[in-house]
Amino acid sequence: MRGSVWDVIGPNLTLLVISLAAFAAVIYALFLIGSRASVRWQGWLRYGVFLGPALLLLLVGLIYPALRTIWLSFMDKRSENFIGFDNYIWAFTIPEIQIVLRNTVLWVIFVPIVSTLIGLAIAYMTDRMKRASVVKSLIFMPMAISFVGASVIWGFMYNFEPNEDKVEIGLLNAILRGVGIEPRNFLLEAPGNTFFLIAVLIWIQTGFAMVILSAAMKNVPDEIVEAAMLDGASNWRRFVRVTLPMIRGTVVVVLTTITIGTLKVFDIVRTMTGGNFQTNVIANEMYAQSFRQLNYGQGSALAVILFLGVVPIIWYNVRQLRLERTER
Amino acid sequence: MADTASLRLSPTQKKRAKDIFSSPIASAAAIVIAVLWTIPTFSLLVTSIRPETDINSSGWWTFFANPNVSFENYEKVLFVGTGVNPPMFQYFFNSLAVTIPAVIFPITLAVFAAYALAWFDFKGRDAIFFTIFALQVVPLQLTLVPLLQLFSQGLVIGGVTLIPSLGITGTYIPIWIAHTIFGLPLAIFLLHNFLRQIPRELIEAGRVDGANWFTMFTKIVLPLSIPAIASFLIFQFLWVWNDLLVGLTFGAGSKSVAPMTVRLAEMVGTRGSGWEVLTAGAFVSIVVPLIVFFALQRYFVRGLLAGSVKG
Numbered sequence: 266m267r268g269s270v271w272d273v274i275g276p277n278l279t280l281l282v283i284s285l286a287a288f289a290a291v292i293y294a295l296f297l298i299g300s301r302a303s304v305r306w307q308g309w310l311r312y313g314v315f316l317g318p319a320l321l322l323l324l325v326g327l328i329y330p331a332l333r334t335i336w337l338s339f340m341d342k343r344s345e346n347f348i349g350f351d352n353y354i355w356a357f358t359i360p361e362i363q364i365v366l367r368n369t370v371l372w373v374i375f376v377p378i379v380s381t382l383i384g385l386a387i388a389y390m391t392d393r394m395k396r397a398s399v400v401k402s403l404i405f406m407p408m409a410i411s412f413v414g415a416s417v418i419w420g421f422m423y424n425f426e427p428n429e430d431k432v433e434i435g436l437l438n439a440i441l442r443g444v445g446i447e448p449r450n451f452l453l454e455a456p457g458n459t460f461f462l463i464a465v466l467i468w469i470q471t472g473f474a475m476v477i478l479s480a481a482m483k484n485v486p487d488e489i490v491e492a493a494m495l496d497g498a499s500n501w502r503r504f505v506r507v508t509l510p511m512i513r514g515t516v517v518v519v520l521t522t523i524t525i526g527t528l529k530v531f532d533i534v535r536t537m538t539g540g541n542f543q544t545n546v547i548a549n550e551m552y553a554q555s556f557r558q559l560n561y562g563q564g565s566a567l568a569v570i571l572f573l574g575v576v577p578i579i580w581y582n583v584r585q586l587r588l589e590r591t592e593r
Numbered sequence: 594m595a596d597t598a599s600l601r602l603s604p605t606q607k608k609r610a611k612d613i614f615s616s617p618i619a620s621a622a623a624i625v626i627a628v629l630w631t632i633p634t635f636s637l638l639v640t641s642i643r644p645e646t647d648i649n650s651s652g653w654w655t656f657f658a659n660p661n662v663s664f665e666n667y668e669k670v671l672f673v674g675t676g677v678n679p680p681m682f683q684y685f686f687n688s689l690a691v692t693i694p695a696v697i698f699p700i701t702l703a704v705f706a707a708y709a710l711a712w713f714d715f716k717g718r719d720a721i722f723f724t725i726f727a728l729q730v731v732p733l734q735l736t737l738v739p740l741l742q743l744f745s746q747g748l749v750i751g752g753v754t755l756i757p758s759l760g761i762t763g764t765y766i767p768i769w770i771a772h773t774i775f776g777l778p779l780a781i782f783l784l785h786n787f788l789r790q791i792p793r794e795l796i797e798a799g800r801v802d803g804a805n806w807f808t809m810f811t812k813i814v815l816p817l818s819i820p821a822i823a824s825f826l827i828f829q830f831l832w833v834w835n836d837l838l839v840g841l842t843f844g845a846g847s848k849s850v851a852p853m854t855v856r857l858a859e860m861v862g863t864r865g866s867g868w869e870v871l872t873a874g875a876f877v878s879i880v881v882p883l884i885v886f887f888a889l890q891r892y893f894v895r896g897l898l899a900g901s902v903k904g
Contacts, residue, residue: 270674270683273849280765281690288698299807311713311806319706319777320721325748325756326774327728330739337738387626390619402890403627406634409886410879411835413854417861417875418633421640421868434652434868436636468630473897480898500616529732532837536858551734556842561738568734579727586726 331572338565352566362550366570368459369547372530373574376466377523381516383467384474389504392482401479405472412469412532419465420537423451455543462544465533470526474519481515482508521578528574547571634879641666641872648868666873679848681856681874688834688852688878690765695772695833700822702773703780708814710781711788712796713806722785728778737842740771744843765850767843775839776829783899787821788814824896827889831882853878 295314302310341348356362387404391397407415424435425448433439438448451461485508493507509516531548538544540553547567555564640653644663647656674680710722744767748756761767791814799809833839840852857878860866886893 274686277690296807307805315705315709319702322774327736330736333739334735387623390623394620400623400627404630409882411854413837413858414875414879417871418637422633439652476894525730536861555738571732572735575730579730583727
């Protein structure tokens with residue numbers, strides 16, 4: 266067995282080394298030519314070397330495919346005939362897909378709001394705490410874990426033992442049994458199961474929200490906080506009247522960032538339930554339609570629906586950036 | 594608390610008031626949440642080092658009453674394949690081989706582009722910059738099918754072959770290119786914001802000294818942008834190492850290039866993969882990012898703060 270592993274790794278390693286060397290050599294050569302070229306030549310060459318590769322990749326690899334997907338969403342299964350809005354009508358009228366859309370809405374509502382609320386609470390609690398960094402690191406840690414890894418971790422937490430005579434090895438069901446509640450199969454029963462999947466992403470995203478919000482709170486000037494203290498503001502009032510208004514912009518950034526990530530959630534659903542038991546979401550169904558059913562029309566329509574979900578955010582972000590730039 | 598604050602405070606009182614606000618109840622609550630947050634990961638680690646029979650006959654928390662350590666699970670998952678499936682060791686190598694170029698390529702191209710967008714004066718610069726900024730949040734799903742077809746069939750428009758079929762399907766190359774493309778918008782945006790802060794005098798002085806655009810890049814811009822590069826490096830590393838969608842789609846189902854996430858997801862869906870292999874396998878796949886995370890957390894946070902939208 267070990268021998269055959271090296272048979273695969275050997276050529277792969279060769280490809281890796283050659284590719285990296287080739288990449289370095291090309292760039293080195295371009296710089297060599299560029300730095301020796303005449304001034305006039307350089308004026309043109311610099312665009313080709315510095316801007317060209319990235320723009321070409323974005324054009325061919327991102328913009329063209331995106332436009333083509335939009336076009337494919339109006340075509341049939343094999344992209345041969347134009348069928349108008351049929352794929353969209355399919356998406357919005359088939360009960361199965363309606364559940365997919367409903368679940369995606371549930372994810373997009375609950376993950377950003379709950380993660381931000383918990384993140385906000387922890388950021389505030391640890392704002393003036395000594396040695397807060399250990400606490401924050403632990404809550405932030407899930408950010409480094411892959412969604413697949415998190416799915417295994419939580420699959421084990423949710424583990425259900427159907428045989429009543431055996432012990433529960435999943436922590437949650439063991440607790441339930443311990444306090445005399447009937448253990449349950451968390452991932453099987455709709456609609457609760459969607460919320461147990463949502464909890465996994467909240468577990469991951471809370472750390473992100475906490476870190477960003479905590480940094481924003483550190484920027485609230487001490488004088489303002491102290492003035493509020495002098496006025497006799499309670500902790501809660503100080504939070505609502507002083508801290509929250511001052512970090513409102515950051516809260517919006519955190520909410521939108523998590524929303525974008527949540528819209529595309531795919532790994533968790535695919536790994537934990539495979540989209541079964543009424544837990545499916547758009548990104549997973551899009552993958553199934555495109556790469557398992559090989560129905561490019563319906564798969565593309567779902568991808569476009571996903572895209573339409575982020576369009577308002579793109580619009581908002583671009584507007585904010587323009588405002589920032591004109592202020593400078 | 595309200596009555597201490599209603600008085601006019603002297604500096605020492607102020608300090609004391611500050612200490613009161615770091616209230617012990619809030620701190621205790623934060624610690625409890627941190628512990629709750631860590632239990633799931635901790636249980637994975639504990640389970641992975643218990644013998645198979647223990648795992649299936651008792652909860653992981655009983656380990657502390659009856660510490661019975663075994664590394665058999667790791668040996669099994671890392672070095673023993675199952676039927677047609679190679680051992681995890683090979684997927685570990687694939688993850689490395691996918692990640693290293695998929696981090697180096699986009700960062701290199703992004704520093705170049707960010708330099709051009711920040712310091713070359715040309716028409717349409719702002720339009721390009723705003724387009725790239727907007728591209729950050731375009732979902733990958735919108736590009737998957739056509740991009741995959743591009744790799745397998747090339748690009749032919751109206752009978753004219755613009756890009757030939759490359760015959761690279763089933764190698765790492767499509768995965769590298771896909772990750773490079775998807776990483777570029779955020780990388781360019783972050784690095785551009787950073788490079789724009791280089792003082793104009795520095796660039797102009799370089800021009801006067803006769804340094805051209807290329808030597809200026811290597812002598813001035815690159816050394817200055819190392820901190821920003823470091824931040825993005827960690828970002829992109831975690832993103833690529835933890836990715837499932839790109840590896841699954843552009844790996845073309847080939848076991849010889851699939852990263853660990855793909856294998857782990859496959860194991861979860863297979864009957865017969867017990868918790869002993871799943872927990873050990875999962876830990877193998879998360880240990881590298883965890884080390885990177887704890888060692889370089891500071892840079893990671895800096896990167897997150899600099900720009901927190903990713904498509």
